[in-house]
Amino acid sequence: MTDVAVDIRELTRRFGALTAVSQLTLQIARGEVFGLLGPNGSGKTTTIRMLCGLLDPTSGNATVAGIDVRTAPERVKMQIGYMSQRFGLYEDLTAAENLQFYGGIYGLRGAAQATRLADLVAFLGLGSRMQQLAAQLSGGWKQRLALGCALLHQPPVLFLDEPTAGVDPAARRSFWSAIHDLARHGTTVLVTTHYMDEAERCDRLAMMSLGHLIALGSPAEVAQQVGGKTLEDAFVILQERDER
Amino acid sequence: MMTRLWPMVRKEFLQMRRDRLTLGLMFGVPVAQLLMFGFAIQTDVRHIPTVVVDESRTPASRDIIAALENTGSFRIVAHVDGRPALDAAFARGNAQAAIVIPNDYSRNVGRGTTATIQVIVDASDPLSSQSALAAAAGLGQARNLTILAAAAGRTSLPVDVRIRPRYNPGLRSPNYIVPGLVGLVLTMTMVLITAMAIVRERERGTLEQLIVTPITKTELMLGKIAPYIGVGLFQMTAVLILGRFVFDVPLVGSLWLLYGVSLVFIVVSLSLGLYISALVQTQQQAIQLSFFFMLPSILLSGFMFPRQAMPEFFQWLGLLLPVTPFLEVLRGILLKGVGLEALWPQTLWLAGFAVGLITLAVRRFHKTLD
Numbered sequence: 144m145t146d147v148a149v150d151i152r153e154l155t156r157r158f159g160a161l162t163a164v165s166q167l168t169l170q171i172a173r174g175e176v177f178g179l180l181g182p183n184g185s186g187k188t189t190t191i192r193m194l195c196g197l198l199d200p201t202s203g204n205a206t207v208a209g210i211d212v213r214t215a216p217e218r219v220k221m222q223i224g225y226m227s228q229r230f231g232l233y234e235d236l237t238a239a240e241n242l243q244f245y246g247g248i249y250g251l252r253g254a255a256q257a258t259r260l261a262d263l264v265a266f267l268g269l270g271s272r273m274q275q276l277a278a279q280l281s282g283g284w285k286q287r288l289a290l291g292c293a294l295l296h297q298p299p300v301l302f303l304d305e306p307t308a309g310v311d312p313a314a315r316r317s318f319w320s321a322i323h324d325l326a327r328h329g330t331t332v333l334v335t336t337h338y339m340d341e342a343e344r345c346d347r348l349a350m351m352s353l354g355h356l357i358a359l360g361s362p363a364e365v366a367q368q369v370g371g372k373t374l375e376d377a378f379v380i381l382q383e384r385d386e387r
Numbered sequence: 388m389m390t391r392l393w394p395m396v397r398k399e400f401l402q403m404r405r406d407r408l409t410l411g412l413m414f415g416v417p418v419a420q421l422l423m424f425g426f427a428i429q430t431d432v433r434h435i436p437t438v439v440v441d442e443s444r445t446p447a448s449r450d451i452i453a454a455l456e457n458t459g460s461f462r463i464v465a466h467v468d469g470r471p472a473l474d475a476a477f478a479r480g481n482a483q484a485a486i487v488i489p490n491d492y493s494r495n496v497g498r499g500t501t502a503t504i505q506v507i508v509d510a511s512d513p514l515s516s517q518s519a520l521a522a523a524a525g526l527g528q529a530r531n532l533t534i535l536a537a538a539a540g541r542t543s544l545p546v547d548v549r550i551r552p553r554y555n556p557g558l559r560s561p562n563y564i565v566p567g568l569v570g571l572v573l574t575m576t577m578v579l580i581t582a583m584a585i586v587r588e589r590e591r592g593t594l595e596q597l598i599v600t601p602i603t604k605t606e607l608m609l610g611k612i613a614p615y616i617g618v619g620l621f622q623m624t625a626v627l628i629l630g631r632f633v634f635d636v637p638l639v640g641s642l643w644l645l646y647g648v649s650l651v652f653i654v655v656s657l658s659l660g661l662y663i664s665a666l667v668q669t670q671q672q673a674i675q676l677s678f679f680f681m682l683p684s685i686l687l688s689g690f691m692f693p694r695q696a697m698p699e700f701f702q703w704l705g706l707l708l709p710v711t712p713f714l715e716v717l718r719g720i721l722l723k724g725v726g727l728e729a730l731w732p733q734t735l736w737l738a739g740f741a742v743g744l745i746t747l748a749v750r751r752f753h754k755t756l757d
Contacts, residue, residue, distance in 0.1 A: 234591070236401060240401060247393065249601070
């Protein structure tokens with residue numbers, strides 16, 4: 144097992160005339176919490192979708208947990224957990240039914256499924272919400288449920304696309320402590336966010352602008368590379384540059 | 388293999404159970420359509436409102452009027468005086484037929500010269516005027532033959548054409564309509580429901596979460612359509628049972644064959660739905676595309692209008708609809724009681740559709756977002 148969990152080499156994706164991601168190269172180490180920052184339209188979501196096998200790259204390549212996303216996207220899917228920006232679970236099913244469904248899809252049966260579900264429910268504190276329809280859950284509970292479904296098969300790599308959008312501060316805090324918990328146990332986490340306090344909690348960051356990688360390193364290093372005192376400064380500078 | 392199929396099917400059933408409106412439509416539509424089409428569609432128009440202008444006013448004229456009314460095609464609503472009153476009744480729509488007896492009718496009948504009567508029919512709707520025209524012409528002929536035969540001193544007619552309507556001796560519309568309705572109901576619900584089922588997941592964002600899992604394309608597609616195979620079989624059973632007991636439609640042939648071929652047709656319709664779902668992005672587009680397909684399925688398939696009457700081009704076009712051969716199989720089995728020995732070309736054609744549409748759907752359906 145290599146220590147690089149995600150290896151991206153000159154990854155490019157075009158939609159017609161628009162280049163959403165251009166020549167992106169970066170490596171993420173195993174057990175790292177890696178943040179992907181950038182204004183809307185900078186290519187974060189497209190990058191994650193390519194790494195998940197949801198979109199085919201136009202050129203370049205990438206491996207996730209050592210598996211090539213271009214040649215074996217289906218094998219990649221057993222190695223990853225994914226939370227999309229939009230709540231992607233079934234609102235007309237209860238929390239328990241959603242977990243059971245995804246458990247079945249990830250090949251968990253009978254007693255093994257029951258044990259895994261019980262562990263996750265305890266880890267995420269979902270117990271009191273299990274019999275509620277997902278549609279009736281608040282943003283914070285929906286997000287925990289979605290994380291639960293993404294973790295069922297104990298994936299070594301986790302992709303989280305703006306997981307805390309529309310979630311209250313207390314729920315965000317407990318969500319991040321869960322993320323760090325997972326990382327301590329060896330899970331690699333790639334997360335996109337708009338919140339600077341969340342970006343500060345990442346081990347390393349990459350900042351993207353118009354599909355290009357423009358800064359890479361620890362939160363402080365990234366702020367410096369873009370030319371701001373703080374991350375927030377860096378972000379604003381970037382956004383103004385993009386809008387010009 | 389296919390280990391993820393069962394969780395997928397189970398999830399579909401759970402969702403189906405919670406979606407009360409769709410559930411109601413799935414089971415209500417066939418029943419409502421059966422009652423609607425079964426009772427409402429009568430292709431032989433009878434009892435047309437008729438006005439009479441009797442200028443003769445004799446026993447002979449009353450006799451011929453009564454004879455026309457007895458054909459069942461005409462219902463006398465009024466006796467009027469003169470043409471202007473007749474024209475007014477036509478214009479207002481109070482009457483769609485008129486019988487005019489000139490004042491010399493009785494005299495001419497008595498003298499043995501040609502006596503004229505006139506039957507006027509509102510032919511703006513050709514279908515509804517047909518039976519009135521046929522009834523009037525038929526009565527005229529019968530009258531002439533009786534009078535001529537009597538004049539020639541014969542007690543029987545020289546030629547007797549005996550008509551025997553086979554398979555549907557009562558010439559009842561429901562016998563023709565109800566088997567066709569099985570095909571129509573399945574086309575309408577199966578195509579639309581599957582098309583919607585996948586596009587809905589795409590629109591709600593749940594498809595994205597589903598396709599990052601290791602579920603295979605086949606498991607995903609099969610899991611989506613399998614529950615609806617059961618729904619389709621239930622729908623056709625409901626139509627057949629109601630048809631049998633409410634409309635007295637016979638079930639002559641082999642039920643095994645009937646269900647076997649219907650299963651093929653259901654798979655055809657579901658594959659078409661899957662294919663549509665792969666072509667479109669929104670539920671609205673899915674509905675539009677399904678309806679684009681639905682109308683020719685009603686009009687060109689021979690469900691209501693005989694295909695033999697259509698120009699050759701449209702007969703061919705009708706053959707491109709899977710429901711067309713299916714209707715022939717349905718009527719063949721249900722009304723004629725024939726088996727595969729007679730229906731194999733249609734069955735083969737249906738199987739061809741199944742293979743073709745499944746291939747198309749599988750090719751077109753991708754586990755990616757673009």
